[in-house]
Amino acid sequence: MAPTIVGQDLTVVLEALQAAVAPGAFTADPDALAARAVDASFIPPDGDPIALVAPRTTDEVSAVMRLAHSRGIPVVPQGGLTGLAGGASAVAGAILLDLSRMTTISRIDTDDHVAVAQPGVITEHLANAAAEHGLFYPPDPASWSTSTIGGNVATNAGGMRCVKYGVTRDWVRTLQVVLADGTVIHTRPGTVKAVAGLDLTSLFVGSEGTLGIVTEVTVALLPAPGPSRGVSAGFPSVATALRAANAIMAGPHRPSTLELLDAVVVEAVCRLEPGAGLPAGAGAWLFAVTDALVGADDDLAEFARVARAHGASSVEVADDEADVARLLAARRLLNPAMREYRGASLNEDVCVPRSQLPAVLAAIEELSREIGLPIGTGGHVGDGNLHPVVAYDPARPEELAVARTAHHRIMALAVEHGGTVSGEHGIGTEKLGALPMELTPRVRDLQVALKGVLDPKGICNPGKKL
């Protein structure tokens, strides 16, 4: 579809846009636009954008938004384009606002334990910069070497350490945001405590670019933890592994990571990477990690004791960071390993209360038998966050249709068990159809009304999230 801006002279608009940003920060070249039109969901965009701007300053972002607002042009903010829900993908007639060149870390504060960064800073770079000062930024989405801190804030990204440290929201102290009309605001002071007014910071975190553009992020930091060590245990079944996981969570030895893979995934990973270190033939695999500076030996002893008490068929200690990294790498083979079954896969991201995991996992196993396609589940079980992956043959459209139905039924299952259709990846365009399962019409109306206050012309990432 050719780019259009109804009732406006495209040339005039593009000239004004070019003038709003520094030289070299604007392009309307179709190849450049196509290269940034789709995020990692690979959901095709609904039309062509008109331009790509890649500012380096908040003032430039503000100028772009003023122009877009005055002319009613949609703006799609973009970070690392690693999003899995279509949130950063182009919309017809939009300006793609590439924030990935705003890469300055302006402050690592060793007294107040905060870092201040522009939104395009790669998350791993921020964590490394903190580590150089003996400090620690805990959120660790698996994409952290390619995703940006602005994108993490906009999606409220999670990761493997959430079970101990929480999600991105828990680490955001304050945000600088450029509103739809170009106004620049700070959501709150960067203090530990601040209760004046409503909590706008939380509103912008996870808003997927639909409420405004995050141009500076202040995050809290911790003193560096101890080295990661863990207990890797094979179980006869998912049910026994989940009982062990619950017993660990109920005790005083808090893991920094608690991951599970079911039998389908263990088998797939062992086939793909026989040296990955997973217990071949196990009915489930549980990996409990500690990063405690003090008492790590006690944590490991307790994780191993609980695993044995719940019938673990194998219990091994990963005694240094390299061992832990090797096993986490095996855990991250969930998607590539599942694709090996039939050539392609659909990945889910539901989250349920931990107590509901046994029922939900049993229902997913039953669903797999019913549809005749492999479904393998990995999960951040300490958080109740599951990634069931449905394998299908891309050469057989009827299998894709069945996989899509299964995808939908897994989300419905999660909601029926008090959970959510997305624990980490967001709604974007991919899960818009699933929103009515979870949110009542009244709640959805409230959310649309809130967006209307912040973005009355509806230019911020329209057609996404809400």
Ligand SMILES: Cc1cc2nc3c(=O)[nH]c(=O)nc-3n(C[C@H](O)[C@H](O)[C@H](O)COP(=O)(O)OP(=O)(O)OC[C@H]3O[C@@H](n4cnc5c(N)ncnc54)[C@H](O)[C@@H]3O)c2cc1C
């Ligand atoms: C291999 C892989 C592993 C992943 N692992 C995880 C994981 O463990 N946990 C997890 O939560 N997610 C994970 N993801 C999903 C993805 O990495 C996260 O959603 C991430 O936070 C997106 O960051 P990004 O910079 O790539 O943002 P993008 O994909 O560019 O954008 C994501 C959304 O944020 C908006 N946005 C981006 N920047 C801004 C800004 N500055 N202001 C306003 N809105 C903005 C966009 O409009 C879009 O809606 C993974 C993805 C991949 C490909």
